[in-house]
Amino acid sequence: MTRKQFIKGSAIVGLGLASVPLLKTASGMVHSRTYRKVYRVLSASKQMVGTLPVLRAFAGDHTDYVSPYVFFDEFGPVNLKPQTKPLRVDAHPHAGIIPTTYFIAGSGHHKDSLNYDFQIGVGEFMMFHSGKGAIHMEETGKQLYNDGGDYHGFQIWLNQPARLKHTAPETYVHSDEETPTLVNKDYTAKVVLGEMLGAKSKIEMQFNTFYVHLKLNAGCRLDIPVEATHNAFIYVIKGKVETEGAREVKANQVVLYERGESLINLFSAEGAELLLLGGQPLNEPLYSYGPFVMNTEAEIQQCIMDYNSGKMGNPAEVNR
Numbered sequence: 001m002t003r004k005q006f007i008k009g010s011a012i013v014g015l016g017l018a019s020v021p022l023l024k025t026a027s028g029m030v031h032s033r034t035y036r037k038v039y040r041v042l043s044a045s046k047q048m049v050g051t052l053p054v055l056r057a058f059a060g061d062h063t064d065y066v067s068p069y070v071f072f073d074e075f076g077p078v079n080l081k082p083q084t085k086p087l088r089v090d091a092h093p094h095a096g097i098i099p100t101t102y103f104i105a106g107s108g109h110h111k112d113s114l115n116y117d118f119q120i121g122v123g124e125f126m127m128f129h130s131g132k133g134a135i136h137m138e139e140t141g142k143q144l145y146n147d148g149g150d151y152h153g154f155q156i157w158l159n160q161p162a163r164l165k166h167t168a169p170e171t172y173v174h175s176d177e178e179t180p181t182l183v184n185k186d187y188t189a190k191v192v193l194g195e196m197l198g199a200k201s202k203i204e205m206q207f208n209t210f211y212v213h214l215k216l217n218a219g220c221r222l223d224i225p226v227e228a229t230h231n232a233f234i235y236v237i238k239g240k241v242e243t244e245g246a247r248e249v250k251a252n253q254v255v256l257y258e259r260g261e262s263l264i265n266l267f268s269a270e271g272a273e274l275l276l277l278g279g280q281p282l283n284e285p286l287y288s289y290g291p292f293v294m295n296t297e298a299e300i301q302q303c304i305m306d307y308n309s310g311k312m313g314n315p316a317e318v319n320r
Contacts (some may be wrong), residue, residue, distance in 0.1 A: 058254065108141045197224065
């Protein structure tokens with residue numbers, strides 16, 4: 001696949017706003033002025049990346065409310081029969097970002113120009129620190145090919161601060177033991193990055209961010225403390241939740257919150273599954289061109305030259 005074809009197929013584009021119903025029945029929460037206000041609610045849109053179906057929640061837009069994150073895809077859910085040809089995204093470059101991969105069902109195969117070639121599955125968390133540039137390939141894993149089953153997870157990009165955008169690339173796979181799960185009678189919370197609700201991830205980061213996988217039981221009312229100056233947003237995977245202003249949010253919708261208050265309040269009458277993400281906004285200029293996210297247009301041009309000259313690796317080698 002050529003650079004031009006890839007970038008056209010994975011370009012960062014904006015999304016429209018969702019129509020959010022207010023609850024017509026009595027609210028399930030006690031409302032307070034100390035809760036964060038909802039800025040906007042977005043609906044994810046269906047996309048194809050290679051042969052992989054995804055739901056794209058945002059891509060380079062709304063950075064004032066999602067930084068240090070910059071891109072959010074939910075891949076699947078899709079059920080594969082045994083011996084099905086792998087769903088695949090051919091070798092492609094990244095620079096200036098950390099694509100992260102997190103499975104809630106199934107497994108995947110990652111191969112890159114840094115000589116990593118491995119399978120990743122549920123319980124693991126992959127971080128592809130692209131820095132000054134590298135290439136990787138992604139596809140459904142051996143287990144799904146042999147046995148079939150569900151394939152479902154997330155690729156979410158963290159935007160690297162300017163001081164890290166020109167560092168040497170590296171790939172990390174973190175185990176389940178590094179991302180603790182807090183079990184409560186009303187909810188479970190897997191803290192993938194950062195610290196939340198009394199649990200702390202063992203994954204060390206060079207900037208402030210959090211990534212939490214939440215499952216709310218029926219009737220759960222939850223106040224989540226966040227730093228008032230940090231961004232925070234939720235993505236509903238399953239079910240429905242009520243949040244500030246008696247807004248009902250359903251699956252495949254994103255809630256962007258304003259900064260300034262230290263509590264996010266959620267209620268789910270029938271139970272829900274969601275991701276909570278955010279962190280310290282980078283407050284830096286952002287220039288993006290497909291898989292390259294830098295701070296200046298000149299840096300983007302350098303990324304393109306580096307990729308075309310082979311400095312990021314050989315796509316043909318990674319695709320083998």
